Amino acid sequence: MLVLFESPAGYAVFKLLDEKKLAKVEDLYENFSTPEAASQVVKLKQFEKFEDTTEALAAATALIEGKMGKGLKKVLKKIVAKDAHAELAVADARLGNVIKDKLNLQCVHNSAIQELMRGIRAQFESLAPGIPSKELTAMTLGLAHSLSRYKLKFSPDKVDTMIVQAISLLDDLDKELNNYIMRCREWYGWHFPEMGKIVQDNLAFAKTVKLLGDKTNSATMDFSSILTEDLEEQVKAAAEISMGTEVSTEDIENITYLCDQVIEMTEYRTQLYDYLKNRMQAIGPKPVGACRCQTHCTCRLTDELGQASCFNSTNRGKALFRALKARKDTPKYGLIYHASLVGQSNAKNKGKIARMLAAKCSLAVRYDALGEDGSAESRAISGTGKGRAKFDKYRNKSEVIQYDASMDSTLPSGGKKRKFNDDDEGAAPKKIKTAEEEGPDEATIKAEEESGMAEEETKQEPTTPSSEKKKKKKKKKEKQEEEA
Structure with a gap:
């Protein structure tokens, strides 16, 4: 069995002299306690040294990503040419799969191989005598610095860190800006409380306070660059009848300084939001x-x-x-x-x-x-993949559903039902048609219906015993009168 060992100086291929020692994993590290004992377990077969730190860095990054570099491929081709049927022990399982797929070389990776790699690393200076210890230490330190610099330079967290800091600053700005504008409204509200309800926008409020100063100057001021005509008229009208207290010139100056801070922070917040939006447009939805x-x-x-x-x-x-x-x-x-x-x-x-x-x-x-794909175009994730995303269907549409009064009755109606209005309460009631006003056909039909209803009522009335006695008495009187 051959063992592939990656070091800062280069690639080393060792030959395992006794494979039976891998069976006892617990006792394997004791075989590397001394250089003499280590030489009885493994023997250096081939060593491919790196030319400079750049080549070592390229090899290290390829190994971290589980890829096979040019130098490693060159070493393994020599092994395949000599020992094609030999097994190769590797420290990384992903690298073993890549070697097996590309070079058709059987690779082994297990816990015993890990212990074997630890032993070789501990006695590497004695097992590879061609490399001085000082040179190996310098190459190890240089490779560590280069690898850390490479990771920091090409780290995907680098862009994320800038974005995380920017959004945190945006949240802090919102909190501070809210505190500043509330303080400004409350402070100036003692002098001109009506303007706080008229001007709702915070930036417009700060600009108006800075331009206006004392409320007595409202008649000669022009707010067309800040407010609309309607709001300007309301502010001027409210300033004439304002119930606010009088303040000194020094108070107005300090309130104006606070308004300057609010305006500057608002402008910087807008700039920061645009920067954050442009930065995120390429990497986020x-x-x-x-x-x-x-x-x-x-x-x-x-x-x-x-x-x-x-x-x-x-x-x-x-x-x-x-x-x-x-x-x-x-x-x-x-x-x-x-x-x-x-x-x-x-x-x-x-x-x-x-x-x-x-x-x-x-x-x-x-x-x-x-x-x-580096494009930042918004597209639908589900449904039609090629169609552009329609954001209107995700927005809430306030629809007013009216009640249909014609659905109350299930009978077929000839016309629409008359809607009830408040104006109809004072209207005169409709006249009831008499038999004379109605046509002859309608009058006869109604008369027949009324007679039919009367007959049904007489049929439905139950006969009581008192009415039967009266009928019998009448019949007796009639018979007596006839006999007389």
Whole structure:
């Protein structure tokens, strides 16, 4: 059996002298306690030295990715030419599969091979006498520095770190900006409280306060560059009858300085949002939503390996630990459930939409992180794959459904039912047609119907015993009168 050993100096191929020693894995490391004992277990057969650090770095990166470099391929071809039927012990199972597929060389990897590699690494200086110890130490240190620099340079986390920091700064800016504008509104509200209700936009409010200063200057001010004509008229009208207190010039100056800070922070927030949107457009589906998911997952490659259920429960850490301490039900939803788009739907459908959106996010992030297509065009994930995504069907449309009064009756109606209006209450009641106003046919039909109803009523009336006695008495009186 041959053993392939990768070192910072080059590739070494050893020959295992006694394969029976691999049967006892626990005692295998004792055979490498001294250089003399190690030489009785393995023997150096071939050594391919690296020319420089660049070649060593290329070989190391190829081995980390489970690939076979040019130098390793050259060494293995020599082995195949001499010992084609020999087994090759390797430290990496993925590398063994690649060697087996390309060179048809039988590779072995198990726990005994791992212990064998440990022993060879401990006594490598004595087993490979052609390399001085100082040179081997220098090559090991140089390769370690080069490999770390390579990983840092081409790390996929590098772009993610910039995005995570940017979205964190955006959240902090929103909090501070909200505190500043609320303080500005409350501070200036003592002087001109009516303007806070008229001007709702925060940036417009700060610009108006900076331009206006004292409310007594409103009559001569022109707010057309900040406010609309309607709002400008309302501000000027409210300033004339304002019930706010008088303030000094020094107070107005300090409020103006605060407005300057609000305007600068708002402009910087807009610039930061545009930068973040452009940066995320190439690697994420929805810029800000993907940023927030990525911030809580710390890395885009962590996102893509996560399941949809993990996506759905992102950012629920505080609520989760609070529920665990109180021994209550843990929260099912997190960042996606509380998104603005999901919040537009009904409470019954929020959970379903969050779960479906989490599944789509999981697919989209995997495609963006690992896909080779660099285009950032939005396309539908399911259904027609070539069709562009239609975002209108995901938005909530407020439809008012009116009640149809004609559906109350199942009988066929000749015309529409008259709708009841409040104006009809004072209207005069309709006249009832008499037999004279009606036609002769209608009058006869009604008379027949009334007579038929009367006959039915007489038939339905039950006969009582008192009426029968009266009839008998009448018959007796009639007979007596006839006899008389």
